[in-house]
Amino acid sequence: MRWYDEHRRRHLPWREEPGPYRTLVSEFMLQQTRVETALPFFQRFVDRFPDFASLAAAPLDEVLSLWAGLGYYSRARNLHASARAVVAAGSFPDTVEGLRALPGVGPYMAGAIASIALGQDVPTVDGNIARVLSRLHAFAGSRAKVWPLASLHVPPGRAGDHNQALMDLGSSICVPRKPACMICPLRTHCVAHAEGRPEAFPVLPPKRRAPRRRALAAVWRRGDTILLVRRPAEGLFGGLYDLPWTFDDHDAGPSALQRWLTEELGVPFEVGAQLGTVRHTLTHMRLELQLHVVEGEGEPRLRSFTAARWTDPAAPGELGLPTLARKALRMVIAKS
DNA sequence: AATACGGGGTG
């Protein structure tokens, strides 16, 4: 804690003006996301939506548009729903159980917000804290089993600072590989360091390699624009705009795209030249999206998709586009 | 306990 109080505390926008709203927004953004990545998104987000009321009043499309590029879009949907729940309830939850009931708030966030924004003496465990405590105790158990250890360390009255100090320590000194044990304030207490094997902890579950998946996308031109569709609310890139595309794992080729497109958009299509291939890696797959020019007559009708827009690929404007769609648009422009 | 769900970083 002394390490944290004396100059090691990171200065972050959500720490300058702590409070339930900014803490909630920052924690949603920081799930699975590095501080440096989330920073510009946080600024834009709270500029546009400074409080619960403005966020709750906004249409989901606008929230997703600000989230576009940050990933894990269910977080944006859950944050929006949480803001509406807070406004409907008339107050911010004041217990861990109440926080846990907000959509998208799990055990880590509930503990983090209760300790940081509500000043309660509760522990929390994220990847950083799990790593620090696993090493401190040379503990080889899973993430879930670190919680009892975390409870042991919570100092009465300063749980919020304590939890943030552990996270800062984990992200700056007790890092996954080549931790800086020589300058670590916990060095003299750390069992893993004493045993000379800090990198042996934490013990992580084995990871499988993401399979490679092929997909076919349609570039349907009309004048200077191409067709973008809004994806279903749930699932991959849920609620965001995208080129229409479908998986083609069995390599069926253009005929598969033709059939799928006609079914999905309600008009007959012909599939033309291949524009190129966009590669994009997600957590659970490596996607190879092959772009094809298609020709169709009339206006699209909607089945799975929830909206369709003719859009200038060079100026998609406020449309919420995932990074994969942005890559695809860049290729469309390059081949124009 | 396993899987879906983005995107960015480093070597």
Added chain:
DNA sequence: CACCCAGTATT
């Protein structure tokens, strides 16, 4: 290119 990082919901 390969490998690494990191919460929640769902099943």
